[in-house]
Amino acid sequence: MLINIDHYKLLKDLLTKNQVTLVAVSKIQSIEKIKALYDLGERNFGENYVQELCSKQQELQDLEINWHFIGHLQSNKVKYIAPFIHLIQSVDSLKLLKEINKEAKKNSRIINCLLQVYIAKEETKFGLDENELAEILNFKEQGNLENIEIKGLMGMASFVDDENIVKSEFNYLQSIFNQNPQFEILSMGMSGDYELAISCGSNMVRIGSSIFGARKL
Ligand SMILES: *Cc1c(COP(=O)(O)O)cnc(C)c1O
Numbered sequence: 001m002l003i004n005i006d007h008y009k010l011l012k013d014l015l016t017k018n019q020v021t022l023v024a025v026s027k028i029q030s031i032e033k034i035k036a037l038y039d040l041g042e043r044n045f046g047e048n049y050v051q052e053l054c055s056k057q058q059e060l061q062d063l064e065i066n067w068h069f070i071g072h073l074q075s076n077k078v079k080y081i082a083p084f085i086h087l088i089q090s091v092d093s094l095k096l097l098k099e100i101n102k103e104a105k106k107n108s109r110i111i112n113c114l115l116q117v118y119i120a121k122e123e124t125k126f127g128l129d130e131n132e133l134a135e136i137l138n139f140k141e142q143g144n145l146e147n148i149e150i151k152g153l154m155g156m157a158s159f160v161d162d163e164n165i166v167k168s169e170f171n172y173l174q175s176i177f178n179q180n181p182q183f184e185i186l187s188m189g190m191s192g193d194y195e196l197a198i199s200c201g202s203n204m205v206r207i208g209s210s211i212f213g214a215r216k217l
Pocket of ligand 1: 025027048070071156189190191192206207208209210
């Protein structure tokens with residue numbers, strides 16, 4: 001089973017035109033597929049599981065890949081990805097951010113992070129509410145977390161067919177993004193909803209299955 005090259009090229013054209021960055025979500029996909037996409041020029045790859053990410057990173061360490069972490073991250077696993085991670089998109093607590101800061105310091109790095117905001121009305125999703133977000137930004141403004149750079153926001157919309165619901169969730173995240181002019185990255189949109197996300201101001205999309213094919217669990 002090969003990657004969907006035609007779709008990738010069309011997608012890449014569309015994103016470039018709109019100045020949107022692609023993160024190719026390679027969770028549960030093979031090393032061969034990652035290499036195939038890398039050979040087409042892709043450099044940003046996203047993973048959800050620490051162990052899987054670390055073994056892929058090790059195997060592909062001669063390649064110039066920017067690894068993005070996009071899954072739920074437990075504090076006790078930060079140490080494994082801190083030496084190499086390019087962007088942690090799924091920061092959902094101050095406790096986690098403090099741990100990332102500590103491990104960044106140990107590795108003499110600044111680690112780029114996005115704050116994941118809870119925008120879907122689904123219990124299974126993670127993310128900060130507006131109060132928690134304000135608390136974190138406030139804490140950072142006071143001069144803490146010096147080894148962290150907060151680059152922006154990430155959000156996942158509800159998995160529903162009703163475009164109006166998804167759109168209102170994206171609009172909500174965009175409004176928070178616009179209230180914080182220091183932010184650069186607004187990461188929203190996946191295979192099923194990236195066009196809508198871009199129309200709502202997204203400048204980074206995380207796309208897996210439409211490039212790599214369905215994930216076999
Ligand atoms: C799996 C995943 C994606 C990609 O989903 P697709 O529907 O395969 O494009 C994007 N973002 C997050 C946070 C994910 O877990």
